[in-house]
């Protein structure tokens with residue numbers, strides 16, 4: 001058996017087209033474009049690449065991109081002052097401070113300073129709390145993109161056994177909350193889980209978000225399962241996910257590739273969240289079902 005390869009890049013492109021159509025409606029109604037502010041601290045080359053592609057995608061969707069670059073040694077107070085300015089700027093609907101930050105900057109201090117109503121990353125504890133109570137603030141982009149791919153692939157997820165490997169606040173925990181909302185039976189596994197291979201073996205849905213290259217082996221996968229690989233690891237042989245792709249693809253029913261799987265969805269959902277934010281702030285209806 002050979003798995004269906006889930007084309008996240010194509011799905012993200014079509015999502016971005018649907019977003020662009022609704023951005024045009026928003027502009028007609030509100031008389032301004034949705035705006036996304038992205039803050040990059042320091043010169044990390046990988047982060048700079050992501051920030052550039054976010055800026056391009058934002059403009060391509062008909063929104064305004066505000067980019068702020070700060071030196072790696074910026075003082076926390078100066079970064080917080082910038083966030084304060086963006087919080088009250090009426091042209092800014094979404095604020096994203098690119099993570100990770102240089103070691104001297106307290107990420108929680110920065111994340112909690114962002115107005116929860118502009119927190120299109122969904123990292124603010126207020127938005128994490130909304131999600132955990134089953135309500136809707138802003139949902140982190142990567143997990144929401146994964147659920148979109150899963151529903152596109154499988155339809156209704158009710159009753160399916162889902163195993164999330166990884167417990168980060170950015171991916172693992174919100175991923176588990178979203179799968180629970182879809183009525184999956186959810187297990188959160190992590191680096192300390194005993195007998196991880198047998199835990200994974202019973203899953204209809206496997207989401208790997210551990211940040212360890214090719215850690216999840218093909219033999220761990222239940223035949224026909226759907227595998228979502230969130231990992232992006234730069235190795236000597238190039239970009240690989242957290243899943244042994246060749247091994248898993250020979251048993252899974254469907255699997256996301258790296259690159260071209262989850263990554264492009266993250267940026268598309270960021271645009272979605274920015275549009276939704278703009279709609280809420282201006283009282284303009286956004287058709288989220290059509291997104």
Ligand SMILES: Nc1nc(=O)c2c([nH]1)NC[C@@H]1CN(c3ccc(C(=O)N[C@@H](CCC(=O)O)C(=O)O)cc3)C=[N+]21
Nearest residue numbers: 050096097098099100121259260261262263264266267
């Ligand atoms: N505040 C904040 N929010 C984020 O959402 C955030 C962040 N910080 N810091 C870094 C991570 C990483 N991230 C990615 C976005 C797009 C791709 C993406 O488009 N990847 C492509 C290309 C991969 C490549 O060639 O590097 C793919 O997987 O096909 C990947 C990773 C967002 N992040």
